[in-house]
Amino acid sequence: MNPGASVSTLTRKAALASVSTAIFLIVLKAYASWVTHSVAMLGSLADSGLDLIASLVTLYGVHLASEPADRDHRFGHGKAEAIAALFQVVLITISALGIAARAFDRLMNGVPTGGAIEGIGVSIAAIVATLLLVRYQRRVIRQTGSVAINADNVHYQSDLLLNGSVIAALVLDQYLGWSGADPLFGIGIALWLAWGAYRASNQAIDQLMDREWPEDRRQHFLRIASQHPELKGIHDLRTRTSGMKDFVQFHVWVSPQMTVLDAHRVMDEVEAKLEKEFPGVEVLIHPDPEGHVDAEHLA
Numbered sequence: 688m689n690p691g692a693s694v695s696t697l698t699r700k701a702a703l704a705s706v707s708t709a710i711f712l713i714v715l716k717a718y719a720s721w722v723t724h725s726v727a728m729l730g731s732l733a734d735s736g737l738d739l740i741a742s743l744v745t746l747y748g749v750h751l752a753s754e755p756a757d758r759d760h761r762f763g764h765g766k767a768e769a770i771a772a773l774f775q776v777v778l779i780t781i782s783a784l785g786i787a788a789r790a791f792d793r794l795m796n797g798v799p800t801g802g803a804i805e806g807i808g809v810s811i812a813a814i815v816a817t818l819l820l821v822r823y824q825r826r827v828i829r830q831t832g833s834v835a836i837n838a839d840n841v842h843y844q845s846d847l848l849l850n851g852s853v854i855a856a857l858v859l860d861q862y863l864g865w866s867g868a869d870p871l872f873g874i875g876i877a878l879w880l881a882w883g884a885y886r887a888s889n890q891a892i893d894q895l896m897d898r899e900w901p902e903d904r905r906q907h908f909l910r911i912a913s914q915h916p917e918l919k920g921i922h923d924l925r926t927r928t929s930g931m932k933d934f935v936q937f938h939v940w941v942s943p944q945m946t947v948l949d950a951h952r953v954m955d956e957v958e959a960k961l962e963k964e965f966p967g968v969e970v971l972i973h974p975d976p977e978g979h980v981d982a983e984h985l986a
Contacts, residue, residue: 695749701827701836702746705843708820709739712813719809723857726790726873728806731813731853733782734846734880740778744771745839766929772891779884783877790873806857810850817846849876897927908935911964917941917953919977935961936971943976950974 716732719725748767756763824840852872859868899905905926913921919940926935939957941950954972961970 697827697831698749698836699746701824702742702749702839704820704823705742705839706739706746708816708843709735709742711816713739715809715812719806723806725806725853725857725860726786726793726870728810728853728857729789730786730873730876730880731810731849733786734849734876735813737779737782737880738843738846742839744774745836747771749836762929762934763932766894769891769894769929772887773895776884776888776891779880779887783880783884786873786880787877790870790877793870793873794867807854810853810857813850814847817843817850821847849879852876894928900926900928900933908961908965911961912937912939912957914960915953915957917945917949918957923973933965933968934971935965935968936973938973938975940977940979941974943978 712735713732716728716735720728720732748771751767754763821840821843824836824843828837828840852875856868856872859865900908905924908926909921909924912918919942922938922940924935924937926933928934939954941953945953954974957972958970961968
């Protein structure tokens with residue numbers, strides 16, 4: 688098996704493990720929500736439902752990322768992940784609003800919760816399953832460096848806090864007599880979901896709008912690229928990210944006496960050095976004679 692195929696296999700297995708875990712948690716939490724009537728548990732169930740959607744999107748993104756660019760998509764299919772992420776944001780926002788409305792209604796009308804033992808047991812089982820998944824994902828991330836699996840891993844780490852909050856809400860509500868704990872925790876979970884939707888929307892929009900890399904990464908890239916002794920300068924640097932793929936293009940100044948063959952050799956050497964420091968980044972370099980000034984200078 689070649690290295691590329693190995694990475695693809697590992698990331699797909701991790702994505703499938705994420706989907707399987709989400710389905711398992713949805714079944715458990717649906718039962719617990721029915722038994723306990725807890726808003727906090729309902730919020731945790733909604734989050735697991737969104738986890739399933741996110742995991743399916745990750746599985747799709749990993750599959751798509753393994754496909755080469757085609758005639759109609761010369762830069763690949765990475766932006767499909769951003770479009771799917773915006774779809775997730777809509778679902779997350781609707782769920783957060785629904786949970787918040789249910790929690791406020793519970794605060795006003797005071798419907799009691801029940802089945803604390805079942806609810807706490809399900810939450811503990813969810814924590815154990817999530818911990819196992821997170822550990823497996825981290826191992827895959829160390830072996831592959833997959834951005835998609837890493838994002839899924841961060842999302843599931845937040846689930847540990849949500850499951851813990853459900854346990855706290857049930858304990859406070861049914862064992863310590865604080866009747867308002869459950870709806871208050873439900874509101875907290877709704878706010879957490881809304882914050883997650885906001886962050887996800889920013890990341891998706893940044894990719895769709897071809898936002899530049901962070902400034903420190905841009906400067907590091909420029910430092911590596913400018914180390915070649917035959918380059919007279921770099922300008923018009925442009926960077927963007929599409930899914931798990933990064934793209935960079937820039938202009939370099941070279942001696943006006945340099946032949947096309949020599950310029951091609953220099954560009955190849957610069958690209959080889961950048962590949963070692965920024966593996967997988969697609970680089971496009973345009974040589975200019977030294978002293979040539981472009982209409983726009985963005986570097």
